[in-house]
Amino acid sequence: xxxIAVLGSANMDLVVRQExxxxxxxxxxxxxxxxxxxxxxxxxxxxxxxxxxxxxFIGAVGADDFGVRLRSWLSAxxxxxxxxxxxxxxxGIAQITVTDDGENAIVVVAxxxxxxxxxxxxxxTIAAASHLxxxxxxxxxxxxxxxxHARAHGVTTVVTPAPAHxxxxxxxxxxxxLVPNEGEAMLLSGEADAESAAVALSRxxxxxVLTRGRHGAIVARDGAVxxxxxxxxxxxxxxxxxxxxxxxxxxxxxxxxxxxxxxxEAAAAAAAIAVSRRGAAEAMPTADEIAxxxxxxxxxxxxxxxx
Ligand code: ATP
Numbered sequence: 001x002x003x004i005a006v007l008g009s010a011n012m013d014l015v016v017r018q019e020x021x022x023x024x025x026x027x028x029x030x031x032x033x034x035x036x037x038x039x040x041x042x043x044x045x046x047x048x049x050x051x052x053x054x055x056x057f058i059g060a061v062g063a064d065d066f067g068v069r070l071r072s073w074l075s076a077x078x079x080x081x082x083x084x085x086x087x088x089x090x091x092g093i094a095q096i097t098v099t100d101d102g103e104n105a106i107v108v109v110a111x112x113x114x115x116x117x118x119x120x121x122x123x124x125t126i127a128a129a130s131h132l133x134x135x136x137x138x139x140x141x142x143x144x145x146x147x148x149h150a151r152a153h154g155v156t157t158v159v160t161p162a163p164a165h166x167x168x169x170x171x172x173x174x175x176x177x178l179v180p181n182e183g184e185a186m187l188l189s190g191e192a193d194a195e196s197a198a199v200a201l202s203r204x205x206x207x208x209v210l211t212r213g214r215h216g217a218i219v220a221r222d223g224a225v226x227x228x229x230x231x232x233x234x235x236x237x238x239x240x241x242x243x244x245x246x247x248x249x250x251x252x253x254x255x256x257x258x259x260x261x262x263x264x265e266a267a268a269a270a271a272a273i274a275v276s277r278r279g280a281a282e283a284m285p286t287a288d289e290i291a292x293x294x295x296x297x298x299x300x301x302x303x304x305x306x307x
């Protein structure tokens with residue numbers, strides 16, 4: 001395969017909307033419930049596939065109904081699920097509570113995502129790809145092994161350091177492209193502003209693309225800022241998954257041979273479309289929608305949410 005291998009998490013997101021938080025021991029009625037695909041790995045795989053890339057997903061789900069639904073959902077997106085292993089743990093879930101005051105409370109149970117084995121078929125999939133994309137929702141030992149294997153085979157590595165914590169330098173050094181958001185970059189670098197953080201991280205990783213929400217992104221390399229990317233103005237409905245859309249579409253562009261500037265423009269356009277709709281993976285745009293936004297035809301991006 002010359003395409004993208006995504007090694008990451010796949011979760012079933014269980015979203016309950018309710019008026020207020022629950023007190024210990026209390027039962028209340030919620031106003032709605034939605035179960036949909038989630039996990040940063042799955043999200044980035046979907047973003048890249050919808051943008052036109054050939055994508056193989058290396059992941060793990062349980063032998064349960066959620067696992068069946070996630071696999072078939074990925075397949076329906078045209079993603080190769082041959083390396084999505086069914087393991088003896090429940091499928092990962094994220095229990096997301098949204099209260100009427102707009103606050104989120106999230107509990108993630110990693111379940112099958114905690115599996116840390118990289119087998120020969122996974123290694124072959126990585127070595128055959130042009131790009132390996134990882135996030136930090138799988139065990140770090142697995143990520144280090146996969147990134148080192150990719151590097152040894154000339155595969156470009158792309159890392160989203162989320163959820164971030166200190167002590168990740170070994171992983172950062174194996175990133176050809178590092179895509180942190182502002183908070184992650186400041187935590188990882190110890191710097192107090194975005195530009196200094198991007199510059200500091202680019203001394204460890206290759207190209208750093210630091211995303212800053214509606215303020216766009218800063219790109220740094222070899223200890224200096226090389227360019228900035230403006231966010232694309234839009235009516236914001238739900239920013240969940242903005243970063244995953246940006247990263248998936250950026251890698252799709254790079255894998256197609258686009259120059260970095262062009263791939264970044266497409267990523268910003270795609271993320272703007274995603275934040276104008278409700279949901280994460282379900283809100284991600286197709287290649288046609290991204291092209292239309294880049295051409296300034298905003299009428300092509302007014303489709304309604306799927307839930
Ligand atoms: P999330 O955790 O919500 O997925 P993130 O924190 O990883 O997001 P952000 O830096 O918030 O990532 O956003 C990534 C990119 O998405 C930005 O660089 C920008 O291009 C786009 N984006 C995010 N928010 C907006 C917005 N309000 N308007 C337009 N574009 C946005």
